[in-house]
Amino acid sequence: MSNFLFATLDAGGNLPPALGIGRELLRRGHRVRFLGHAQQAKAVEASGAEFIPYRHAAPLEPAVAAPAHRQFAAMLNVFSDAGIGRDLVEEARREVPDVAVVDCLLLGAIDAAAKAGLPQVVLVHSFFAFFDGPFRRGPMGAVLSLKGLPPRRVVGRAERVLVCSDRLLDPAGSRDGGASGLNHRGRVVWSGAVVDDVGSEAGPPSANGSPPRVLASLSTTAFPGQQEVLQRILDAASGLSVELVMTTGPAVDPANLWAPANASVHRYVEHSQIMPGCSAVIGHGGHATSMRALAHGLPVMVLPMHPMLDQRMVGKAISDAGAGVLLNRKSSPEQISTALTALLESDSHRKAAAVVGARLRKAAGAEAGAQVLTNLAGRIGPDSGSR
Incomplete structure (x- = not known):
């Protein structure tokens, strides 16, 4: 020992x-x-x-x-x-x-x-x-x-x-x-x-979820402007045929956010319990959450929160692999909504995320x-x- x-x-x-x-x-x-x-x-x-x-x-x-x-x-x-x-x-x-x-x-x-x-x-x-x-x-x-x-x-x-x-x-x-x-x-x-915490048999999400569930989670660190980005994500989901589950962590009080009828906001939900039923994940490019999402075969939308950290590099690598998209943190609700719709409808992103996910699990x-x-x-x- x-x-x-x-x-x-x-x-x-x-x-x-x-x-x-x-x-x-x-x-x-x-x-x-x-x-x-x-x-x-x-x-x-x-x-x-x-x-x-x-x-x-x-x-x-x-x-x-x-x-x-x-x-x-x-x-x-x-x-x-x-x-x-x-x-x-x-x-x-x-x-x-x-x-x-x-x-x-x-x-x-x-x-x-x-x-x-x-x-x-x-x-x-x-x-x-x-x-x-x-x-x-x-x-x-x-x-x-x-x-x-x-x-x-x-x-x-x-x-x-x-x-x-x-x-x-x-x-x-x-x-x-x-x-x-x-x-x-x-x-x-x-x-x-x-x-x-991801099972070896985890596979790609179904393309036929009705409505598809999307997990949105930014950093547990209180970066400047993070609450505003979370609100724009919620605004983007309003009117879309999706179920948005958002976790804020300790950095943002859920009571300070307005959620549309098709969204729920929680301080904490164990991501490993939510991801198996999801079709995509929206995050800030944090390595741990991004890799866990990919290990579940989920395409990822990344909105980096801090220019000096690894978040943009992670988002670019995911985008370059075809397994997600990289947006600017100042993206409008309309831009987020358009990108999310395209991500959910994309077979190529889903297949690329599945390939990366299988490699992560095998490793x-x-x-x-x-x-x-x-x-x-x-x-x-x-x-x-x-x-």
């Missing part, structure tokens, strides 16, 4: 891949602990893993609305947070893990683990092309570099970089040498998207990711003589 210590943060779609791999490790009989923000305790404990709250982490409240510059500052504080690194190292000293698995955004913790000599895997929960591209080269990466945490150098000290995404959709994985900056000795590996990302970790633990564990 090996011992794994995960370090994560409350940033929405980054947690499900880690939990999926954690559940698979537990199923195989391994010890799994999660360090995280207090509000993550319920989700982690529901997976069966042990949860340890950070004691020295900077505050993080992603569901609280704030101007863009304050959100940037809050994210920067967490990504570079020495307190999280301190908690990770202290917990590892209390009970030594075979491998520490650290979220790719926690550059401060990755750096602290490397300096403490902890064997670690960096978990990338979206496209590697974004993390090692726009993130690294953009404003966030530039400021992190000024703080002594250049992403490529820091992450390059890990034993492995585990990318929980589909290699063919990820622009870095679909071209040879795309990860060359970090990939010496095969350091960067793709597990496939972690969609372990079994949680199992593949767990195997990468157990192989590494076996090579560098305390009884292997490799430390």
